[in-house]
Amino acid sequence: MPRPTTIEINLSALRNNAMVARSVAGGAKVMAAVKANAYGHGLIPCSRALEEVVDGLAVAICEEGITLREAGVTKPILILEGPFDAGDVQALSEHNLAPVLHAPHQLELLEHAGAALPSQVWVKVDTGMHRLGYAPEEVPATIARLKKRGVSHVVATSHLADGEDPSAEVTDRQLLRWRSLAPQLEADAASFANSAGLINALAPECEWVRPGIMLYGAAHAPLAGDSTLEPVMTFQSQVMALRSIPSGESVGYGGRWVAARPSRIATVPVGYGDGYPRSARDGTPVWVGGEICPLAGRVSMDMITVDVTDCPGCEVGTPIELWGRHLPVNEVATAADTIGYELLTRMTDRTPRAWRT
Numbered sequence: 631m632p633r634p635t636t637i638e639i640n641l642s643a644l645r646n647n648a649m650v651a652r653s654v655a656g657g658a659k660v661m662a663a664v665k666a667n668a669y670g671h672g673l674i675p676c677s678r679a680l681e682e683v684v685d686g687l688a689v690a691i692c693e694e695g696i697t698l699r700e701a702g703v704t705k706p707i708l709i710l711e712g713p714f715d716a717g718d719v720q721a722l723s724e725h726n727l728a729p730v731l732h733a734p735h736q737l738e739l740l741e742h743a744g745a746a747l748p749s750q751v752w753v754k755v756d757t758g759m760h761r762l763g764y765a766p767e768e769v770p771a772t773i774a775r776l777k778k779r780g781v782s783h784v785v786a787t788s789h790l791a792d793g794e795d796p797s798a799e800v801t802d803r804q805l806l807r808w809r810s811l812a813p814q815l816e817a818d819a820a821s822f823a824n825s826a827g828l829i830n831a832l833a834p835e836c837e838w839v840r841p842g843i844m845l846y847g848a849a850h851a852p853l854a855g856d857s858t859l860e861p862v863m864t865f866q867s868q869v870m871a872l873r874s875i876p877s878g879e880s881v882g883y884g885g886r887w888v889a890a891r892p893s894r895i896a897t898v899p900v901g902y903g904d905g906y907p908r909s910a911r912d913g914t915p916v917w918v919g920g921e922i923c924p925l926a927g928r929v930s931m932d933m934i935t936v937d938v939t940d941c942p943g944c945e946v947g948t949p950i951e952l953w954g955r956h957l958p959v960n961e962v963a964t965a966a967d968t969i970g971y972e973l974l975t976r977m978t979d980r981t982p983r984a985w986r987t
Contacts, residue, residue, distance in 0.1 A: 632982075633867075633899050634866075634867050634868040634870075634899065635866070635867040635898075635899055635900045635904060635981055636866055636867070636981060636982050636983070636984060637863060637864070637865055637866075637977060637981050637982070637983045637984070638863070638864040638866065638954070638983075638984050638986060639671050639672055639675070639676070639862055639863055639983060639984065639985045639986065640860070640861075640862050640863075640864070640986050641675065641676070641679040641862075641985055641986060641987050642986070642987060643847060643860035643861065643862045644671070644676060644679055644680065644845060644846070644862045645679055645680070645682065645683050646859075646860055647844060647845045647846070647847055647859050647860060647862070648660065648662060648680055648683045648684050648841070648845055649683055650844075650853065650857045650858070650859060651825075651828060651839070651841040651844055651845065652683070652684075653857060654828050654829070654853065654857065655823070655828060655839040655841075656835070658823075658835070658836060658837060658838060658839045659685040659686070659837060659838050659839070660683075660684040660685050660686070660838075660839055660841065661684070661685065661686040661687070661688050661706075661708055661821065661838050661839065661840045662680045662684040662686070662687055662688065662840075662841060662842075662845055663687075663688045663689075663710075663824075663840055663841065663842030663845070664676055664677050664680065664687050664688065664689060664694075664698075665688065665689045665690040665691075665694060665710065665842075666690065666975045667975070668846075669842065669843065669845075669846050669848075669971065669974045669975055670863070670905075670974040670975040670976070670977045671846060671862055671863055671974070672983060672985060673689075673694065673697060673698065674697070674698070674701045674703075675985045677698050677701070677703050678701070678702075678703065679987075680845070681703060681704070681705050684705070685705070685706070685838075686705055686706035686707065686708055686838075687703065687705055687706070687707050687708070688707075688708040688710055688840060688842075689707065689708070689709060689710065690709070690710050690711050691709065691711055691714075692709055692713065692714075692718045692721045692722065692725075692727065694709075695707045695709055695721070695725060695727040696721055696725050696727075699725040699726070699727075706728060706750070707725075707726075707727050707728065708727075708728050708729075708730065708752060709722070709727050709728065709729045709730060710730050711730070711732075711762075712729040712730050712731050712732055712736045712754075713729055713736055713739050713740070715739070716739060716742075716743040716744075718739075719739050719740055719743035719745055720743060720745050722745070722748050723745040723746055723748070726748075727748070728748055728749075728750040728751065728752060729748060729751060729752070730751075730752040730753070730754050730787065731751060731752070731753050731754065731764075731772070732754040732762040732763050732764065733762070733764065734764075734768075734772075737772065737775065737776070740779075741779065747776070747779050747780055747781050748781065749781065749782050749783060750781070750782070750783040750784075750785070751776055751781045751783075751784055751785075752784070752785040752786075752787050752821070753769060753772055753773060753776070753784060753785070753786050753787065753817070754787055754788065754789075755769050755786055755787065755788045755808070755811065756788070757788045757803075757804040757805075757807040757808050757811075758791060758800055758803045758804040758807060759788075759789055759790075759791035759800075759804070761789075763788065763789075766807055766810075766811045769786065769811065769814075769815065770814045770815060770816070773786070773815060773816055773817055774816065777816070782818075783818045783819070784816075784817045784818050784819075785817060785818065785819045785820065785821055785837070785838060786815050786817040786819075786820045786821075787820065787821040787822070787838075787840075788804065788808055788821075788822055789822075789824065790804065790822070790823075790824055790826060790827050790832065790833065791804065793823075793824060793825075793826030793827045793830060793832055793833075794826045794830070794850040794851070796830045796832060801832055805832070805833075805834065808822065808834065809834065812834075819836070819837035819838060820834075820836040820837060820838070821836050821837070821838035821839065821840055822834055822836050823836065823839045823840065824839075824840050824841065824842060825841045825842050825843045825844035825845075825849055825850075826849075826850060827839075828841060828844065829844065829849055829850070829851055829853055830851070843970070843971060844859055845862075846861075846862045846863065846974060847859045847860045847861035847862050847863075848861065848958070848959050848960060848970040848971075848974060850960070861953075861954050861955055861958065861959070863953070863954060863959070863974060864951060864953075864954025864955050865900075865905075865906075865951070865952040865953050865954055865977075865981075866949065866950060866951050866952065866954065867898050867899055867900045867949075867950045867952065868898070868899075868946075868947050868948060868949055868950055869896045869897070869898060869918070869938075869944060869945065869946055869947060869948045869950060870897055870898060870899045870933075870946065871896070871897040871946065872894060872895070872896055872897075872938070872944070872945065872946060873894075873895050873897075874892065874893070874894050874895075875889055875892070875893050875895060876889065876892055877889050877890065877891050877892055877893075880927075881895055881926050881927035881935050882926070882927025882928045882930065882935055883927070883928045883930065884928055886912065886927060886928050887912045887926045887927040887928075887935075887937075891939070892939075893926075893937055893939045894937070894938050894939045894941075894944070895926060895935050895936070895937060895938070896918065896923075896935065896936045896938045896944055896948070897933055897934075897935050897936075898916075898933065898934050898935075898936060898950050899932060899933055900932075900933070900934060900950075900952060900981075901929055901930045901931045901932045901933050901934060902929055902930070902931055903931040903932055903978060903980060904932075904977070904978055904980055904981045905973070905976045905977035905978050905981070906929060906934060906952055907929065907962070907963075907966035907968060907972075907973060907976075908928070908929045909929075909966045909967055909968065910925055910929050910934075910962065910965055910966040911925070911965050911966070911967075912924065912925055912926060912927070913925060913965065914962060914965035914966065915957055915961055915962065915965065916934070916936045916950060916951075916952065916957075917950065917951035917952075917956045917957040918936060918938055918941050918944055918948060918949075918950055919941070919943060919944060919948040919949055919950075920956075921940075921941045921944075922957070923936050923937060923938050923940070923941050923944075924936065924937050925937075925965075936950075953973070958970075959973050959974060
């Protein structure tokens with residue numbers, strides 16, 4: 631019999647979330663972020679499902695875009711980090727990929743690689759995140775240079791540094807810079823909003839939006855109104871063993887958790903070798919057959935232990951959810967001092983995945 635630890639991906643929920651993003655975005659086109667293996671959900675199956683309901687797909691690097699083209703994906707594909715070398719420029723041309731340019735050396739790569747420039751190019755503007763992007767004063771000349779070189783469609787874009795916090799000072803500064811720059815641009819379109827920008831209605835109206843984490847049902851906050859996002863990934867297992875221990879006995883490596891009362895401990899065949907965070911603290915929530923029970927003891931490579939003393943119906947074979955339909959991944963992430971993005975994208979290949987339509 632196979633180990634009962636599995637990952638289920640609900641593609642219907644993914645499509646629902648994309649439609650919710652579209653409704654929140656008004657009339658803007660949707661560029662769905664599927665980088666990093668679709669946030670750990672499976673690049674090819676998720677992209678094929680999203681093709682039906684979005685206007686384009688965004689990946690980080692050319693290799694991801696090539697993978698999608700070779701899988702038969704035909705929708706526009708955006709390369710968020712742009713080209714790194716002449717080989718990437720050639721790939722943009724061969725596979726009809728649109729780059730984001732964030733620095734002058736990338737434009738020089740495009741001009742000197744010998745390949746035709748892409749028909750669509752996005753230009754990244756550094757409005758205050760200070761990670762990538764042209765300085766605002768460099769952008770008008772860059773767009774004009776692209777137009778002169780025959781690029782027919784230029785999209786100006788920027789990225790929110792703290793869109794999860796509607797009152798963040800950095801967001802005010804970014805929007806002020808963007809609005810002061812906009813009249814000088816001769817771009818054909820613009821894009822500012824990521825998931826947080828959409829949910830918090832922070833970003834200015836643009837022709838494109840770029841939802842990412844909200845597509846996978848793990849946004850930082852619920853949407854206003856009746857729209858709801860559904861978790862796409864369910865990470866699940868079953869109880870493999872049970873034991874009773876007296877008060878004062880410890881559980882797991884290092885004896886971190888010590889029973890304050892006679893306790894019943896369930897062992898579950900999942901660990902950091904599957905992507906469950908080793909940093910999870912005692913008390914991290916685990917869904918056990920309809921009840922939330924606390925993690926008890928340090929996470930091992932292949933197993934975790936859970937205090938099920940207050941869950942008398944728990945037995946060998948009781949279903950476990952590490953995160954998913956019943957337990958939001960962000961709650962687990964908070965208990966592990968990280969974010970849901972990291973938990974979703976760090977999943978290993980050892981755990982079987984099943985994609986459900």
